Amino acid sequence: MNAPRSWPEFQATLRVPLVLAPMAGGVGTPALAAAVSEGGGLGSLGAAYLTPTQIRETVAAVRARTDRPFAVNLFAPQPLPSVTPQAIAAACAELAPFHAALDLPAPTLPPQVHEDFGAQLHAVLSDPPAVFSFAFGRLPPGALSTLHAAGVLVVGTATSVAEAQLLAQDGVDAVTVQGGAAGGHRGGWQEDALAGTLTLTRQVAQATRLPVIAAGGLMTAGDVRAALQAGAALAACGTAFLLADEAGTPDAYRRALQSGERPTVLTRAYSGRTARGLRTTLTGSVHSPLPFPWQNALTRPLRAAGAQGGHADLLSLWAGEGYRQAQAASAAQIMANLTP
Template identity: 40%
Template structure:
């Protein structure tokens, strides 16, 4: 059975397929439960959730499935921002606010690191089987606490060095996020531009360098992507964009539509929305803000500054000011119920393996 891998055994899932923990409301409890019920691993994208919201999401998932699922957390960072920088960033957003008919409220975002620790407590209290991390490695105390409760931990790496750091920290598995991936880059060591390694190159180099199972991510959309990842040395795959367009996904209808109709050359890596590089479909906001990209405050400051803009654009149905994350493989996106997608993915791998066996 191709789907019995080191990762599927550790995660106690039928298929070594992880639905990426996309933040910002994409991973509804319905999506997570449907994916887990179908034999893959559903994942709550809790990056932007309050502890209370996460608690509710976990309870809703548990009401929908008794299979394993996971929670993805963002390891917090406290950026240094000068007052002038914030003023400038707010001014740069004023024309956008004007276009959307918004008040030009200049925010002074406060970064509250304690939310992360509250999220961890919720993960522990509600005995979430799997917890994955993006944007760095959590403090040792957090790792110890989670491991003591038997939580399976997944780290995220965009280079070999980051994968080794994850392994050393005690992560049970590590995601190797190739440059094709949609959404935020997980890079946390060195500058992100040097960590834009394609999945085809990243996965085997990471697999050779660490002993923990590797989860391939970036550009994987169908059975071809899954089986080729396993051959490259991965023990599982993580797929975001593929699940973003499913029926249960909470992505905005315009976002789904944009991904379903996009071509491979329409995405860009931009930090204009959040202050951290992320891959999404190029739209008006990105085109207008890219020239100021280097002046913008770091994550999560810029993310907080643009939050109301994105919310307003969503309400108004204006795709030009939404952050429409997508990987580089949108031509392969499908509009399906999530369980149907998981079954098709597994079936596609079966067919490919059957063909290899015939040869």
């Protein structure tokens, strides 16, 4: 398939108005992205935590399953915040009892706390996807024109009208607007009022000429229809796919979702950046996290041990406010349930 040159041309290649929200950290898989693309939606790969080599392998794994368009998602690079030795000591002290309980070595920061965005983008461009999406900010100078020159359509993430307007000025092809109900990290970079998804969709559609991808709390065909009626070009769903057969969601995470017992909370405990997920022992115990990406690197051994040992309370159980409506089924069935 030749690369579409404009968003309307691209969107005409989709059979259903659905985007699989990018989900980094193991929940999103090549099988899930490919299944959504094969079903006529836009599958996305959350590649932010992958090394350049892993990005190439993951993209190849999607290509092996589908020749339909898909998106690759990264985090826009931020200057690394400085952290004091005292702050590191305080953050480590909060995690130490959890490490001790699992006989893990005491918490320490690894030498590398995040991937190099330039190298990640280079890997994406080595086999360009139809769509590149990003969150947490604006792209560095030159990245957008490089992506466009490679025939890639570019989608930014906004949690407010002001952010959407800045992304429009930068020349993105579409914008994901993330309402406050969304699972996972807050995707913006300015003040975040946790706006309602439909309200923000309406406002951004009016204030910019960009196609809007509505995200946050869209769990049923009725929700998707409402988003389209509010002016969205497409609806993005993450939480609705957490229990998909093709998702990489660990069993303990699936059980916590299916029990429906935990409320969702906004927390910085796991990564240092505000994200919505199910309440855990860790969300209640961490009061002085380091800023992102330091805290993310610091909690990685604990999260890995949690996944291995089936301890849901150590995992970052990202989930949106609508999580109790998530269905355990194939991605194709979930898409059928979401299609208006």
